[in-house]
Amino acid sequence: MTSIVLRKAVSADLQTLQQIGKETFYETFSKHNSEAEMQKYLAESFASEKILKELNTPESQFFIAWEDESPVGYLKVNSEKAQTELQDGTAIEIERIYVKSSHQGKKVGQLLFDKALEIARQQNKKYIWLGVWEENKKAVNFYTKNGFTEFAKHIFRLGNDEQTDLMMKKVLE
Template sequence: MMLIKIFPATITDFKTIQEVGKETFFETFAASNTEEVMQQYLQSSFSTEKVKSELANSNSLFFIAWDDHMPIGYLKVNMNGAQTELQENESLEIERIYVKADYHGKKVGQLLYDQAINVAIQHQKKSMWLGVWEENPKAIRFYEKNGFVPFSKHSFKMGEEEQTDILMRKLLV
Protein backbone atom coordinates (compact mmCIF):
# COMPACT_ATOMS: atom_id res chain seq x y z
CA MET A 1 0.00 0.00 0.00
CA MET A 2 1.14 3.49 -0.87
CA LEU A 3 1.76 5.86 2.03
CA ILE A 4 1.79 9.44 0.78
CA LYS A 5 3.26 12.08 3.09
CA ILE A 6 2.99 15.83 2.62
CA PHE A 7 5.64 18.19 3.94
CA PRO A 8 6.10 21.96 3.72
CA ALA A 9 8.68 22.99 1.13
CA THR A 10 11.50 25.45 1.78
CA ILE A 11 13.97 27.27 -0.45
CA THR A 12 16.21 24.17 -0.35
CA ASP A 13 13.47 22.24 -2.18
CA PHE A 14 13.60 24.50 -5.26
CA LYS A 15 14.98 21.75 -7.56
CA THR A 16 12.19 19.36 -6.53
CA ILE A 17 9.55 22.04 -7.21
CA GLN A 18 11.17 22.80 -10.58
CA GLU A 19 11.35 19.16 -11.66
CA VAL A 20 7.85 18.18 -10.51
CA GLY A 21 6.41 21.43 -11.92
CA LYS A 22 7.98 20.96 -15.35
CA GLU A 23 7.06 17.28 -15.57
CA THR A 24 3.43 17.68 -14.48
CA PHE A 25 2.80 20.82 -16.53
CA PHE A 26 4.21 19.10 -19.61
CA GLU A 27 2.14 15.93 -19.00
CA THR A 28 -1.03 17.98 -18.64
CA PHE A 29 -0.68 20.58 -21.38
CA ALA A 30 1.81 19.38 -24.03
CA ALA A 31 -0.89 17.83 -26.23
CA SER A 32 -2.68 21.20 -26.46
CA ASN A 33 0.33 23.41 -27.22
CA THR A 34 3.29 23.47 -29.60
CA GLU A 35 6.64 22.13 -28.41
CA GLU A 36 8.14 25.62 -28.79
CA VAL A 37 5.44 27.29 -26.67
CA MET A 38 5.73 24.57 -24.02
CA GLN A 39 9.50 24.90 -23.78
CA GLN A 40 9.32 28.70 -23.50
CA TYR A 41 6.69 28.45 -20.76
CA LEU A 42 8.58 25.78 -18.81
CA GLN A 43 11.85 27.73 -19.00
CA SER A 44 10.33 31.00 -17.80
CA SER A 45 7.82 29.65 -15.26
CA PHE A 46 10.14 27.14 -13.63
CA SER A 47 13.47 28.98 -13.87
CA THR A 48 15.68 28.72 -10.78
CA GLU A 49 15.29 32.45 -10.05
CA LYS A 50 11.48 32.37 -10.34
CA VAL A 51 11.02 29.25 -8.23
CA LYS A 52 13.42 30.50 -5.54
CA SER A 53 11.66 33.88 -5.37
CA GLU A 54 8.25 32.17 -5.10
CA LEU A 55 9.55 29.93 -2.30
CA ALA A 56 11.01 32.98 -0.51
CA ASN A 57 7.69 34.87 -0.56
CA SER A 58 6.19 34.65 2.94
CA ASN A 59 2.66 34.96 1.47
CA SER A 60 3.13 31.82 -0.66
CA LEU A 61 3.31 28.35 0.83
CA PHE A 62 4.42 25.17 -0.93
CA PHE A 63 3.83 21.58 0.14
CA ILE A 64 5.37 18.53 -1.55
CA ALA A 65 3.66 15.12 -1.71
CA TRP A 66 6.10 12.23 -1.31
CA ASP A 67 5.72 8.52 -2.03
CA ASP A 68 8.55 7.23 0.15
CA HIS A 69 11.53 9.28 -1.12
CA MET A 70 10.01 10.22 -4.46
CA PRO A 71 8.30 13.59 -4.96
CA ILE A 72 5.02 12.99 -6.77
CA GLY A 73 3.27 16.35 -6.65
CA TYR A 74 3.00 19.70 -4.96
CA LEU A 75 0.65 22.40 -3.80
CA LYS A 76 1.17 26.16 -3.99
CA VAL A 77 -1.17 28.51 -2.13
CA ASN A 78 -1.06 32.31 -2.02
CA MET A 79 -2.33 34.81 0.49
CA ASN A 80 -2.67 38.58 0.52
CA GLY A 81 -0.47 40.33 -2.05
CA ALA A 82 0.98 37.07 -3.41
CA GLN A 83 -2.39 36.16 -4.97
CA THR A 84 -2.29 36.26 -8.74
CA GLU A 85 -5.57 38.05 -9.16
CA LEU A 86 -8.13 38.82 -6.47
CA GLN A 87 -5.71 39.98 -3.76
CA GLU A 88 -8.39 39.59 -1.09
CA ASN A 89 -7.01 39.39 2.43
CA GLU A 90 -9.87 37.11 3.51
CA SER A 91 -9.20 34.62 0.66
CA LEU A 92 -6.63 31.95 -0.03
CA GLU A 93 -5.68 31.21 -3.63
CA ILE A 94 -4.83 27.68 -4.71
CA GLU A 95 -2.41 28.50 -7.51
CA ARG A 96 -1.22 24.95 -8.22
CA ILE A 97 -2.09 21.40 -7.37
CA TYR A 98 0.27 19.44 -9.59
CA VAL A 99 0.39 15.62 -9.46
CA LYS A 100 2.46 13.31 -11.65
CA ALA A 101 0.35 11.40 -14.19
CA ASP A 102 1.26 8.01 -12.69
CA TYR A 103 -0.45 9.12 -9.46
CA HIS A 104 -3.68 10.46 -10.96
CA GLY A 105 -6.68 8.71 -9.42
CA LYS A 106 -4.72 7.77 -6.28
CA LYS A 107 -6.04 10.58 -4.03
CA VAL A 108 -2.80 12.60 -4.10
CA GLY A 109 -4.62 15.67 -5.44
CA GLN A 110 -7.20 15.29 -2.67
CA LEU A 111 -4.48 15.11 -0.01
CA LEU A 112 -2.87 18.28 -1.40
CA TYR A 113 -6.29 19.96 -1.56
CA ASP A 114 -6.95 18.96 2.07
CA GLN A 115 -3.64 20.62 2.97
CA ALA A 116 -4.86 23.83 1.30
CA ILE A 117 -8.05 23.68 3.39
CA ASN A 118 -5.92 23.32 6.55
CA VAL A 119 -3.84 26.37 5.61
CA ALA A 120 -6.99 28.40 4.92
CA ILE A 121 -8.45 27.45 8.30
CA GLN A 122 -5.17 28.14 10.14
CA HIS A 123 -5.04 31.60 8.56
CA GLN A 124 -8.75 32.23 9.22
CA LYS A 125 -9.64 32.72 5.56
CA LYS A 126 -13.31 33.06 4.60
CA SER A 127 -12.96 31.62 1.11
CA MET A 128 -10.64 29.88 -1.31
CA TRP A 129 -10.39 30.54 -5.03
CA LEU A 130 -8.46 29.28 -8.04
CA GLY A 131 -8.21 29.41 -11.80
CA VAL A 132 -8.58 26.25 -13.88
CA TRP A 133 -8.19 25.92 -17.65
CA GLU A 134 -11.60 25.60 -19.31
CA GLU A 135 -10.25 22.68 -21.41
CA ASN A 136 -9.34 20.61 -18.33
CA PRO A 137 -12.64 18.88 -17.47
CA LYS A 138 -11.00 16.45 -15.04
CA ALA A 139 -9.69 19.30 -12.88
CA ILE A 140 -12.97 21.21 -13.12
CA ARG A 141 -14.89 18.13 -11.91
CA PHE A 142 -12.41 17.68 -9.04
CA TYR A 143 -12.96 21.25 -7.83
CA GLU A 144 -16.73 21.06 -8.28
CA LYS A 145 -16.76 17.84 -6.26
CA ASN A 146 -14.93 19.76 -3.52
CA GLY A 147 -17.54 22.53 -3.45
CA PHE A 148 -16.08 25.16 -5.79
CA VAL A 149 -18.38 27.15 -8.06
CA PRO A 150 -17.43 29.30 -11.09
CA PHE A 151 -17.63 33.06 -10.56
CA SER A 152 -15.59 34.59 -13.41
CA LYS A 153 -13.03 33.95 -16.14
CA HIS A 154 -9.65 35.32 -17.05
CA SER A 155 -7.13 34.97 -19.86
CA PHE A 156 -3.97 32.95 -19.54
CA LYS A 157 -1.30 33.47 -22.19
CA MET A 158 0.56 30.47 -23.57
CA GLY A 159 2.97 31.83 -26.12
CA GLU A 160 0.86 34.03 -28.40
CA GLU A 161 -2.32 32.12 -27.67
CA GLU A 162 -4.94 33.40 -25.25
CA GLN A 163 -6.45 30.59 -23.21
CA THR A 164 -9.33 30.96 -20.78
CA ASP A 165 -9.25 29.96 -17.13
CA ILE A 166 -12.46 29.58 -15.16
CA LEU A 167 -12.18 31.27 -11.79
CA MET A 168 -13.85 29.21 -9.06
CA ARG A 169 -14.53 29.93 -5.40
CA LYS A 170 -15.48 28.02 -2.28
CA LEU A 171 -16.81 29.73 0.83
CA LEU A 172 -15.43 28.37 4.09
CA VAL A 173 -17.71 30.11 6.58
Protein backbone atom coordinates in the same frame (compact mmCIF):
# COMPACT_ATOMS: atom_id res chain seq x y z
CA MET B 1 0.37 2.12 -2.62
CA THR B 2 2.49 3.26 0.28
CA SER B 3 1.35 6.27 2.25
CA ILE B 4 1.82 9.80 0.97
CA VAL B 5 3.48 12.33 3.27
CA LEU B 6 3.24 16.10 2.80
CA ARG B 7 6.22 18.23 3.73
CA LYS B 8 6.56 21.98 3.54
CA ALA B 9 9.04 22.91 0.82
CA VAL B 10 12.15 24.97 1.52
CA SER B 11 14.80 26.49 -0.75
CA ALA B 12 16.68 23.18 -0.87
CA ASP B 13 13.62 21.70 -2.64
CA LEU B 14 14.04 24.00 -5.64
CA GLN B 15 15.01 21.27 -8.12
CA THR B 16 12.25 18.97 -6.90
CA LEU B 17 9.64 21.69 -7.46
CA GLN B 18 11.06 22.47 -10.90
CA GLN B 19 11.06 18.82 -11.91
CA ILE B 20 7.49 18.15 -10.75
CA GLY B 21 6.24 21.42 -12.20
CA LYS B 22 7.77 20.91 -15.62
CA GLU B 23 6.79 17.25 -15.82
CA THR B 24 3.17 17.68 -14.76
CA PHE B 25 2.56 20.85 -16.79
CA TYR B 26 3.99 19.17 -19.88
CA GLU B 27 1.95 15.98 -19.31
CA THR B 28 -1.24 17.98 -18.96
CA PHE B 29 -0.90 20.66 -21.63
CA SER B 30 1.63 19.60 -24.31
CA LYS B 31 -0.96 17.96 -26.55
CA HIS B 32 -2.83 21.29 -26.77
CA ASN B 33 0.17 23.56 -27.46
CA SER B 34 3.16 23.74 -29.80
CA GLU B 35 6.42 22.21 -28.59
CA ALA B 36 8.24 25.55 -28.98
CA GLU B 37 5.64 27.43 -26.88
CA MET B 38 5.68 24.67 -24.24
CA GLN B 39 9.47 24.74 -23.90
CA LYS B 40 9.50 28.54 -23.67
CA TYR B 41 6.77 28.51 -21.01
CA LEU B 42 8.48 25.77 -18.97
CA ALA B 43 11.85 27.56 -19.10
CA GLU B 44 10.34 30.86 -17.95
CA SER B 45 7.77 29.62 -15.44
CA PHE B 46 10.05 27.16 -13.68
CA ALA B 47 13.29 29.16 -13.86
CA SER B 48 15.39 28.87 -10.69
CA GLU B 49 15.21 32.60 -9.90
CA LYS B 50 11.40 32.62 -10.24
CA ILE B 51 10.79 29.55 -8.08
CA LEU B 52 13.31 30.69 -5.43
CA LYS B 53 11.56 34.07 -5.25
CA GLU B 54 8.21 32.29 -4.80
CA LEU B 55 9.69 30.02 -2.11
CA ASN B 56 11.01 33.06 -0.24
CA THR B 57 7.72 34.98 -0.39
CA PRO B 58 6.27 34.84 3.16
CA GLU B 59 2.67 34.84 1.88
CA SER B 60 3.28 31.79 -0.33
CA GLN B 61 3.64 28.21 0.84
CA PHE B 62 4.63 25.06 -1.03
CA PHE B 63 3.99 21.49 0.13
CA ILE B 64 5.49 18.49 -1.63
CA ALA B 65 3.72 15.12 -1.63
CA TRP B 66 6.23 12.31 -1.12
CA GLU B 67 5.78 8.59 -1.63
CA ASP B 68 8.76 7.11 0.17
CA GLU B 69 11.67 9.13 -1.29
CA SER B 70 9.87 10.04 -4.51
CA PRO B 71 8.12 13.39 -5.01
CA VAL B 72 4.73 12.80 -6.66
CA GLY B 73 3.10 16.23 -6.55
CA TYR B 74 2.98 19.63 -4.93
CA LEU B 75 0.71 22.41 -3.74
CA LYS B 76 1.32 26.15 -3.86
CA VAL B 77 -1.00 28.50 -1.95
CA ASN B 78 -0.89 32.28 -1.79
CA SER B 79 -2.39 34.75 0.63
CA GLU B 80 -2.46 38.53 0.85
CA LYS B 81 -0.41 40.29 -1.85
CA ALA B 82 1.14 37.05 -3.12
CA GLN B 83 -2.18 36.16 -4.77
CA THR B 84 -1.96 36.33 -8.54
CA GLU B 85 -5.16 38.28 -9.13
CA LEU B 86 -7.73 39.01 -6.45
CA GLN B 87 -5.33 39.85 -3.62
CA ASP B 88 -8.22 39.61 -1.17
CA GLY B 89 -7.07 39.47 2.45
CA THR B 90 -10.11 37.34 3.34
CA ALA B 91 -9.15 34.65 0.81
CA ILE B 92 -6.40 32.21 -0.04
CA GLU B 93 -5.46 31.21 -3.58
CA ILE B 94 -4.55 27.74 -4.73
CA GLU B 95 -2.11 28.63 -7.48
CA ARG B 96 -0.97 25.08 -8.20
CA ILE B 97 -1.95 21.54 -7.40
CA TYR B 98 0.34 19.44 -9.56
CA VAL B 99 0.23 15.65 -9.40
CA LYS B 100 2.27 13.32 -11.59
CA SER B 101 0.11 11.33 -14.01
CA SER B 102 1.33 8.11 -12.37
CA HIS B 103 -0.38 9.21 -9.15
CA GLN B 104 -3.57 10.79 -10.44
CA GLY B 105 -6.64 9.00 -9.15
CA LYS B 106 -4.75 7.91 -6.02
CA LYS B 107 -5.98 10.71 -3.72
CA VAL B 108 -2.74 12.74 -3.88
CA GLY B 109 -4.60 15.74 -5.27
CA GLN B 110 -7.17 15.39 -2.51
CA LEU B 111 -4.45 15.36 0.16
CA LEU B 112 -2.94 18.51 -1.32
CA PHE B 113 -6.34 20.19 -1.55
CA ASP B 114 -7.13 19.22 2.05
CA LYS B 115 -3.86 20.87 3.10
CA ALA B 116 -4.92 24.11 1.35
CA LEU B 117 -8.26 23.90 3.13
CA GLU B 118 -6.50 23.41 6.48
CA ILE B 119 -4.30 26.47 5.86
CA ALA B 120 -7.30 28.59 4.85
CA ARG B 121 -9.16 27.61 8.02
CA GLN B 122 -6.10 28.22 10.23
CA GLN B 123 -5.85 31.71 8.74
CA ASN B 124 -9.61 32.29 9.19
CA LYS B 125 -10.14 32.90 5.47
CA LYS B 126 -13.67 33.28 4.10
CA TYR B 127 -12.99 31.47 0.85
CA ILE B 128 -10.47 29.71 -1.38
CA TRP B 129 -10.16 30.62 -5.04
CA LEU B 130 -8.22 29.42 -8.08
CA GLY B 131 -8.01 29.58 -11.86
CA VAL B 132 -8.27 26.42 -13.95
CA TRP B 133 -8.16 25.99 -17.72
CA GLU B 134 -11.70 25.40 -18.97
CA GLU B 135 -10.51 22.48 -21.16
CA ASN B 136 -8.90 20.66 -18.20
CA LYS B 137 -12.11 18.76 -17.46
CA LYS B 138 -10.44 16.43 -14.95
CA ALA B 139 -9.35 19.39 -12.80
CA VAL B 140 -12.65 21.28 -13.22
CA ASN B 141 -14.54 18.16 -12.09
CA PHE B 142 -12.18 17.72 -9.12
CA TYR B 143 -12.76 21.28 -7.92
CA THR B 144 -16.51 21.08 -8.51
CA LYS B 145 -16.63 17.83 -6.49
CA ASN B 146 -14.83 19.70 -3.70
CA GLY B 147 -17.44 22.47 -3.54
CA PHE B 148 -16.01 25.10 -5.91
CA THR B 149 -18.25 27.18 -8.16
CA GLU B 150 -17.33 29.36 -11.11
CA PHE B 151 -17.48 33.12 -10.49
CA ALA B 152 -15.56 34.63 -13.43
CA LYS B 153 -13.15 33.92 -16.29
CA HIS B 154 -9.75 35.27 -17.24
CA ILE B 155 -7.25 34.86 -20.05
CA PHE B 156 -4.16 32.74 -19.54
CA ARG B 157 -1.47 33.24 -22.16
CA LEU B 158 0.79 30.41 -23.21
CA GLY B 159 3.02 32.02 -25.81
CA ASN B 160 0.80 33.63 -28.42
CA ASP B 161 -2.17 31.46 -27.51
CA GLU B 162 -4.92 32.94 -25.37
CA GLN B 163 -6.70 30.34 -23.28
CA THR B 164 -9.65 30.80 -20.97
CA ASP B 165 -9.33 29.94 -17.31
CA LEU B 166 -12.38 29.52 -15.14
CA MET B 167 -12.12 31.41 -11.86
CA MET B 168 -13.61 29.20 -9.16
CA LYS B 169 -14.10 29.62 -5.44
CA LYS B 170 -15.21 27.68 -2.40
CA VAL B 171 -16.81 29.61 0.43
CA LEU B 172 -15.75 28.35 3.86
CA GLU B 173 -18.10 28.09 6.80
